[in-house]
Amino acid sequence: MNWWRKRIGLALGGGGARGLTHIGVLKVFEQEGIPIHVIAGTSIGSLVGGAYAGGMSPEEIQKKFQAYIGSSEFQSSAIHAISSSYGREGGRLTQKIQSFLKNQFYLIQMLLKPGILSATDFRSMIEFFIPDIKIEDTHVRFRAVATDLISGEKIVFSKGSLRQAIMASCAVPGAIEPLKEKEQLLADGGVISLIPVNVAKEAGANIVIAVSVDRDLRLDEELKTAKDVYIRATEIMADKLEKYELMEADVIIRPDVKNLHWSSFSQAIDLIEEGEKATRENLAEIRSAMSLYKRLLKKKRYL
Numbered sequence: 001m002n003w004w005r006k007r008i009g010l011a012l013g014g015g016g017a018r019g020l021t022h023i024g025v026l027k028v029f030e031q032e033g034i035p036i037h038v039i040a041g042t043s044i045g046s047l048v049g050g051a052y053a054g055g056m057s058p059e060e061i062q063k064k065f066q067a068y069i070g071s072s073e074f075q076s077s078a079i080h081a082i083s084s085s086y087g088r089e090g091g092r093l094t095q096k097i098q099s100f101l102k103n104q105f106y107l108i109q110m111l112l113k114p115g116i117l118s119a120t121d122f123r124s125m126i127e128f129f130i131p132d133i134k135i136e137d138t139h140v141r142f143r144a145v146a147t148d149l150i151s152g153e154k155i156v157f158s159k160g161s162l163r164q165a166i167m168a169s170c171a172v173p174g175a176i177e178p179l180k181e182k183e184q185l186l187a188d189g190g191v192i193s194l195i196p197v198n199v200a201k202e203a204g205a206n207i208v209i210a211v212s213v214d215r216d217l218r219l220d221e222e223l224k225t226a227k228d229v230y231i232r233a234t235e236i237m238a239d240k241l242e243k244y245e246l247m248e249a250d251v252i253i254r255p256d257v258k259n260l261h262w263s264s265f266s267q268a269i270d271l272i273e274e275g276e277k278a279t280r281e282n283l284a285e286i287r288s289a290m291s292l293y294k295r296l297l298k299k300k301r302y303l
Helices: 016-031 044-053 058-069 078-084 093-112 119-129 162-169 197-202 226-246 271-281 283-301
Strands: 008-012 038-042 115-117 141-148 154-157 174-176 179-181 184-188 207-211 251-253
Touching: 008 016, 008 044, 008 197, 016 044, 016 058, 016 207, 016 271, 038 044, 038 197, 044 058, 044 119, 044 141, 044 162, 058 119, 119 162, 141 162, 141 197, 154 162, 162 179, 162 184, 197 207, 197 226, 207 283, 251 271, 251 283, 271 283
Parallel strands: 008 038, 008 207, 038 141, 115 174, 207 251
Antiparallel strands: 141 154, 141 184, 179 184
16 A cells, blocks of 8 residues: 555755756656655745646656747846856956946846836746646645745745746745735745745645755855845855754755856756756665655554
């Protein structure tokens, strides 16, 4: 009997483009016949997890990302422009000037609007990936995590529009306009729950495999500006939050995300293979956790 196995959950963490590694994780689970009965996702984790829970295969999700990254819509988007403004410090003078001007432009945009990318523009991206269904109708039990900027509370979506839930979960503060829902102003779930292990457990998972796609907490450059200091402070806060959440996970998968910036989707497709590699490296631990849980349940039945 396989009834005991129906409590395996995935907690897919946030990290922007680095979250494409989640696709590789899902590929290995399918190839190895390991069932997934609960998916809880934050930010990009909710996007990839929601697409899978909605009925798409990992291969289909990968093709969708490749098509979107190559599209004119993405090439002209604010997210692509943000990505292009990073990593140019060592380039030619013209590249340095372009990078400076782009950064200044988007800094001004952030002072005038609640997000560089409007909710309307972002919705078209979500609709490209996610079917128009309710969370209650997904093939795999699914939860998306967002943050209410008004109350400061964690918001867990367990019903209603799948697209709307993922839009809220993915709304990176400053980059994407927060989503208004009645009295709430919803933004990226990573603000309050970077890897939603406890959400997966609350949804019924007894074995939770967490996937962390955040960068290592290392300092490669000097802190020269207020922007550098601010970014470093947020990285430290996120690292501490992640470690706290991961204490409740049964298995932790940490793909090598190459220190990639969250907006660098054009460079992230190769990370899918890193997701596969890291998952295969953890297969023995995953099966051990499944086997241990089975033995504990049998022992409990005979007590």
